[in-house]
Amino acid sequence: MNTQILTTPSGETYPIKTGSGLLQSIGAELAAITKPCRVMIVSDSNVAPLYLLKVKKSLAEAGFFTQTHVVPAGEESKSAAVLGELLEAFAEAHLTRTDLAVALGGGVIGDLTGFAAGCYLRGIRFVQIPTTLLAAVDASVGGKTAVNLAHGKNLAGLFHQPIGVYCDVDTLQTLPEHEIADGAAEAIKHGILDDPALFDIYENGNPAEKYEEIIVRSVIYKSRIVMEDPNEKGVRKMLNLGHTPAHAIERLSNFAISHGHAVAIGLAIVARASVRRGILDSDESARIINTIRRSGLPVFCPYSAADMATVAALDKKAAASDITVILPEKIGQCRMEKMPLTELESLFSDGLEGQA
Ligand SMILES: NC(=O)c1ccc[n+]([C@@H]2O[C@H](COP(=O)([O-])OP(=O)(O)OC[C@H]3O[C@@H](n4cnc5c(N)ncnc54)[C@H](O)[C@@H]3O)[C@@H](O)[C@H]2O)c1
Ligand SMILES: [Zn+2]
Structure with missing residues (x-):
């Protein structure tokens, strides 16, 4: 297991952890950086059947109250329409400023969830669990979030830093x-x-x-x-x-x-x-x-x-x-x-x- 501590432009720090078995221990990992709260786990239709239950169970065991929102897999989900549905799901789940969004998936889920977390209630905390190599080596670092518009890719977005990034290399076993x-x-x-x-x-x-x-x-x-x-x-x-x-x-x-x-x-x-x-x-x-x-x-x-x-x-x-x-x-x-x-x-x- 490797831990990097990153400093955000505003001077806060957060961990990026990389290793095997992190999905099973995600509840304990998050309990180390935040009090128990509501957690909305966002995932896609390919990743959810493989890993959602494991993450949900680990978070529940650590005392978090979990809810889930699954969007269709693929770049099409990085849209203003899917973003709108996700924001409504946050509201429906009664997430408050002290609650947490968790992005479980590739760069699409990270960008979409980060954007939603960055603008819901003018910003709630979020965590990234990248499950693609691209998301782990690139998309989950730097705080850029976005959705696509009909006029082009990533045209609507904002900077929003996660409070933690957890790369479980075991998830790459199922990646095509x-x-x-x-x-x-x-x-x-x-x-x-x-x-x-x-x-x-x-x-x-x-x-x-x-x-x-x-x-x-x-x-x-x-x-x-x-x-x-x-x-x-x-x-x-x-x-x-x-x-x-x-x-x-x-x-x-x-x-x-x-x-x-x-x-x-x-x-x-x-x-x-x-x-x-x-x-x-x-x-x-x-x-x-x-x-x-x-x-x-x-x-x-x-x-x-x-x-x-x-x-x-x-x-x-x-x-x-x-x-x-x-x-x-x-x-x-x-x-x-x-x-x-x-x-x-x-x-x-x-x-x-x-x-x-
Ligand atoms: N924010 C940034 O700085 C940044 C940087 C680079 C790329 N991006 C964005 O990232 C996106 C691309 O990311 P991506 O390549 O991860 O795409 P993706 O999220 O669409 O994932 C690729 C495919 O792999 C599937 N998948 C994900 N994890 C899996 C797993 N462990 N096992 C089996 N299947 C799995 C997904 O369902 C999807 O079908 C683009 O939208 C791009 O704009 C953002
Ligand atoms: Zn690139």
């Missing part, structure tokens, strides 16, 4: 390969940004035996960056490595290509583009691309540089004419580069050169 690969893309990204030892697990090791270490290393890195730059003015932009092409790829595929898979292709694109620009050695780029492949992720981009650049420019909020892209210099070190939006097509085209 495709979802494991989605999380791997973000963990590999963290490795390229800052952590050669994390990258090495994916390059040479057996990640399935190292989830605890993968999550802990990712949490340490992401939480450090988020603490340095809570409002995404500077260094937090590093987390966007591979994401400018990835967002364009997701959009062009009409979201048929999942975020993690698009990030994998995006990482391959920025690696190739960095070699072409003399920033990264070609053997380091080959290592990045082979490691992505080894993790069951794609490196081939089915779209043209021109189409991606058009979509990326549309995607860019505000009237900015510049964009900051992150480029790898070596495994464990990247740089931020500001360029005019008009240069994106040539960057993407460098990144597509020689793709097999």
